[in-house]
Amino acid sequence: MNIKLRTLLASALLLATSPLFATVADDIQVVDPMIRVVPPVVTTTGAFMTFYNPTDTEHFLVGASTGVAKKVELHMHIHDNGVMRMRQIPHIHLPPHKDKRLKPGGLHLMIYGLKKPLHAGDKVDIELEFDDGSRKTVTATAVKR
Amino acid sequence: MNKKVSITIQVLVAIALGIWLSYYFNSPPPGEAPLQLGGDFTLTTADGPASLHDFKGKVTAIYFGYTSCPDVCPTALYNLAAAINKMTPEEQAQIQGLFVTLDPERDTPEKVGEYARHFHPGFIGMTGTQDQIDQVAQQYLVIHKKVPMPGSEQEYAIDHSSRVYIVGRDGKLLSMLPHSSTEEDTIAYLREALAK
Structure with missing residues (x-):
């Protein structure tokens, strides 16, 4: 079999089977995304949501971005005897068949450089990036809480 | 003899x-002098200097944080405001919320003022010199530490105790509510302070 033919066959096989291999972004479910309304003098805020990984494989959220702010980082809090220590983390682990909840005082998306103040009820698109490089956009509701 | x-x-x-x-x-x-937590202090607000004793006769609820704190501080302040808003107008009139920044480097009097008012129109934001802030934090046993965040958009964060301090009408510290306190807990402690 010459190389050309082999390449052709490989491509055909890949094309034929690709719909079976959904991306991580297709698989991971995101529930109740919200972004916090903060005082207009402040341009940093947090976003929260619950992830569900229905697959048998562990996955990771590796990044996020939004058009309404300069930068989004993944952060967590360590509660240490009443002291809150906030740290940037490289990814958020999404274990198989489990929920992972981002919530105030815990894991959160830290949003820097809001371009304009948010108001309760505003809808904000946040693009999430997963470990295979796939992306998905969720719409977060701005909440005052 | x-x-x-x-x-x-x-x-x-x-x-x-x-x-x-x-x-x-x-x-x-x-x-081992008897442990005396709390006490009077004078800091700067957007309207000039203000002291804890200015609020004598009212119950004060003090929270120490910083305005670039995206998560813990808003959670605590929204919770405190929600608790106060659930009380009667008579009770509300006798409660003063104070927000004291632990980040005087970035938080100007105007900024802390506007920040505090966002959570409750009656809240007052306070800042000061680093020494003044350190002194008040020491009086109230507030742990706070500047932590550099390399690679992050925010140059530094501040690790800090997240508690609401309830001070009685006489200026004496009555209780410290942990971060995990619910609205109901907060209301109960505020009512207890009002009854004294």
């Missing part, structure tokens, strides 16, 4: 020892 003088000296020594012992057991051991 005759016997009479010797007995007199013995009696005097015994009395002196008794007096000394009674002082010794009634006063706190040296170096």
Whole structure:
């Protein structure tokens, strides 16, 4: 079999089977995304949501971005005897068949450089990036809480 | 030395020892002054200097944080405001919320003022010099530490205790509510303070 033919066959096989291999972004479910309304003098805020990984494989959220702010980082809090220590983390682990909840005082998306103040009820698109490089956009509701 | 003088000296020594012992057991051991948390302080607001004693007669609820704190501080302040808003107008009129920044480097009086008012129109934001802030934090046992965040958009964060301090009408610290306190807990402690 010459190389050309082999390449052709490989491509055909890949094309034929690709719909079976959904991306991580297709698989991971995101529930109740919200972004916090903060005082207009402040341009940093947090976003929260619950992830569900229905697959048998562990996955990771590796990044996020939004058009309404300069930068989004993944952060967590360590509660240490009443002291809150906030740290940037490289990814958020999404274990198989489990929920992972981002919530105030815990894991959160830290949003820097809001371009304009948010108001309760505003809808904000946040693009999430997963470990295979796939992306998905969720719409977060701005909440005052 | 005759016997009479010797007995007199013995009696005097015994009395002196008794007096000394009674002082010794009634006063706190040296170096361990009774722990006095809280107390008065004067800081800067957008409207000029303000002291805790300015609010005498009211119950004050004090929270220490910083405005670039995206998560913990808003959670605590939204919770405190929600608790106060659930109380009667008469009760609300007797409660003063104070937000004291632990980040005087970035938080100007105007910024803390606007920040505090966002959560509740009656809240007052306070800042000061680093020394003043450190002093108040020490009085209230607020742990706070600047932590560089390399690679992050925010140059540094501030690790800090997240508690609401409830001060009575007389300016004395009554209770410290942990971060995990619910609205109901907060209302209960505020009511207890109002009843005193």
